[in-house]
Amino acid sequence: MTVMDDDRPILAGGPALAQERRLLTSLPGPRSREVLERKAAAVAAGVGHAVPIAAVAAGGGVVVDADGNSLIDLGSGIAVTTAGNANPRVVAAVTEQLTRFTHTCFMVSPYESYVVVAEALNRLTPGDHAKRSVLFNSGAEAVENAVKIARKHTGRQAVIAFEHAYHGRTNLTMALTAKNMPYKHGFGPFAGEVYRAPVSYPFRDHLTGPDAAALAIAQIDKQVGADNIAAVVIEPIQGEGGFIVPAEGFLPQLAAWCRDNGIVFIADEVQTGFARTGRWFASEHFGVVPDLVVTAKGIADGLPLAAVTGRADIMDSPHVGGLGGTYGGNPLACAAALATIDAYEHDGLLARADEISTRLLDRLRRVQASDPRLGDVRGRGAMVAAEFVDPATNAPDAALTARVAAACIAQGVIVLTCGTYGNVIRFLPPLTIPDHLLEEGLDVLEAALAQA
Structure with a gap:
């Protein structure tokens, strides 16, 4: 049972919690x-x-x-517990999986729940083209792998990121991230072949979406050159950068330019994905179908899981053994993801x-x-x-x-x-x-x- 309009308790696999603000001490107690x-x-x-x-x-x-x-x-743990902390569906699914096994490593002994999560992602992400998915542990890990896949597919190296972007705390994703403090300061040198372009920020740039896109594309073309670019990586609505919603027309024009130039358009939907914006994915608000979609956070309602989903021909570019990881698609996290997706679909x-x-x-x-x-x-x-x-x-x-x-x-x-x-x-x-x-x-x- 979930509660949205009164103060009845949430049943969360344990003691019911009164839905009230209650301060018994100053903070911290x-x-x-x-x-x-x-x-x-x-x-x-x-x-x-x-x-x-x-x-x-x-x-x-x-x-x-x-x-x-x-x-x-x-705060939802920074957009993670979107379906509610200790959601009853998730608690039941993870508890049941825990009695079966906690790990085999999908690259050693595959299991069905990983496959079912991949099938769900292929179905739910934008576009009706043939898709493939691969599972990881964190958003940063998934972003890095999306770039790997794009570079392998295109044979190019350059990657475009944007002002105000946040993509993670690993070396490559720090290079993609715009803000110095607290994410980058003193942690360099960072991965190379990463270039930054202006983004649509209507409150501050006062540009239309098409004008902002034209400005970004002109800068990218002059400073990097379309023929050298493997991927453009962008949050459809920027997260850590300030929840910046681009002006209408910005993302479609950028995506069309990528398509015309053989550049992989990667939507980082780590914070915006899975019902957070009122759609399955924020790209849908703008009529954009990305080549690759990166997800994490709300995908498994608190358990560590992330994914890259995209066009089958792009996703199948890496050689066998080129993608993976010991814990990627852990069976407990997969069980949580399937239950979380059920909650989004049916609640x-x-x-x-x-x-x-x-x-x-x-x-x-x-x-x-x-x-x-x-x-x-x-x-x-x-x-x-x-x-x-x-x-x-x-x-x-x-x-x-x-x-x-x-x-x-x-x-x-x-x-x-x-x-x-x-x-x-x-x-x-x-x-x-x-x-x-x-x-x-x-x-x-x-x-x-x-x-x-």
Whole structure:
């Protein structure tokens, strides 16, 4: 049972969680503080955390900490638990698989669930052409393999990424990622033959989609040359860069140019995929059929799984043994993915994403109308952003953003920041969040902004 419109409990394979914001202590409470002190002593300092709690349970629209505080979850573990934390379908499927086996390595002894996940991805991703899929562990790993496949298929080396892009933390994906801090600083040298182009950012460039595409294509052609390019890699809606929704016409024109020049068009749908934007994949909003689609995050509702899916002739380019990995397509993760896909298909979650979108956008735009510090409100589905600015100059206001986010967290509402300039709060609630928690979370945000 999932709950969307009242405070009935979420059944999540364990004790039911009351769908309420509840603060019994200041954050962090004493038990969470103890865990965080142990974290500081045992875990590498480079691993930060956004919310000062030690989580012990989660489900529906809440995360509960070790001190009994219940926080409204507007982050979904960075767009991972889209179908709800500890979704009953997922819990049952993973538990059943756990009794059978946890690992054989698909490259040693294949199993059917990997194949069924691949079949589902081939069916659900945009386009009715023949497709193949391969499974990995993380979004960054999948992006790297998509580039490998494109290079093998084209015999070319250059790869185009975009301003404000985020594609991961491995060496190649750091090269593809635009933002220096905290993702790249001091970690070079990075992989070569990666080039950056301007992206459509309507709030700041004021260009139409076709004009933004023409600008990007002209720069790519002059600086790299179409004949040298293996792939263009782009997030249909940029994630860490600030939930930037491109102007209409940008992506189709870019994809058409790639097609005309034999360049593999790769859509990084790691954050935008699997019902997050109110469609299976964000590419569908723009009428684009990518050659390759990269997925992770919401694919398995919290278990580590990622994939590359695409045109059969491109996907079949690598030689036998050229793709794979010890844990890729782990049977527990495959079981979780199949149950998660069932939830998206049969529990009305795509429609729920659109309902959440309406509530978020309407409410935030009402705030924007009375507070010029909220410069832009944008997004699709349950992937919405508020960009904060200095109203006198329109310059990004990262300090205000940080204060608002910190105030929300202190009041028991989990929000995440993002953006190249650090001036965006992003809203990524689980699709199982009840309406009253969504509205209460926005109440807290509005109060925090008024007091900032």
